[in-house]
Amino acid sequence: MAEYSSPFASGPGGVMTDDVGVITGDLELRTEAGEDGLVSVYVRYEEADEWYRLRGASCVVHDPRDHRALHMALLGVLNRPAG
Template identity: 45%
Template sequence: MKQTSSIFTATHGVMTAEVGVISGELELRTTCDDDGVLTLAITYVGAAEWYSLPGEEYRLHDLRDHEVVHRMLVNVLARPH
């Protein structure tokens, strides 16, 4: 399962594992496999390169929570200071 957000603005920035903090017009992609392992990636709108969000393995206990977790992450990442 893959969820890709609508465009959101992160004025305070989002930490990535590969390049540090990125900010501006961003897009979040979450992918959940059949075992509940959740992968989080972020990119600048229109860019081809996706970056991972730091942290250990993320796992959902119920695959039906994927959409809710995705929307919640977008709301947290897009909130102003």
Template identity: 50%
Template sequence: MEEKSSIFIATHGVMTVEVGVISGELELRTTCDDEGALTLAITYVGAEEWYTLPGEHYRLHDPRDHEVVHRMLVTVLERP
């Protein structure tokens, strides 16, 4: 299982399942297993509690795309 993590600023906020919209300095963590199953989690930088992004059963056709998908998500979540 591969894990990637990035810190970014969300000025317009990011929707989570558990607490609704969060904004500010956030950390996105994505994990991808050998079968391409992708999980997405987000937290405030320095916080212990992680939140789930909406949606279920994310799967990559090719697990080698994990890096590209992670960077794309950060870019989309960070844009104003």
């Protein structure tokens, strides 16, 4: 299984999770791609223990090299630091 993880700052509305609803603030994004190409997407409060599934973000990649590009695209959409 391949995995990427990156810190980011959520925007004013935060991000929606399947597990606990909206979370805000300094967060971390993690994507995991299995051998079958299924990519699972999680977020957590920065340096917390518990991960939450990001609503509507799981998908399938047909080429394992696309996993990193998908992770970076999600990070670009989610990262909205104040300023």
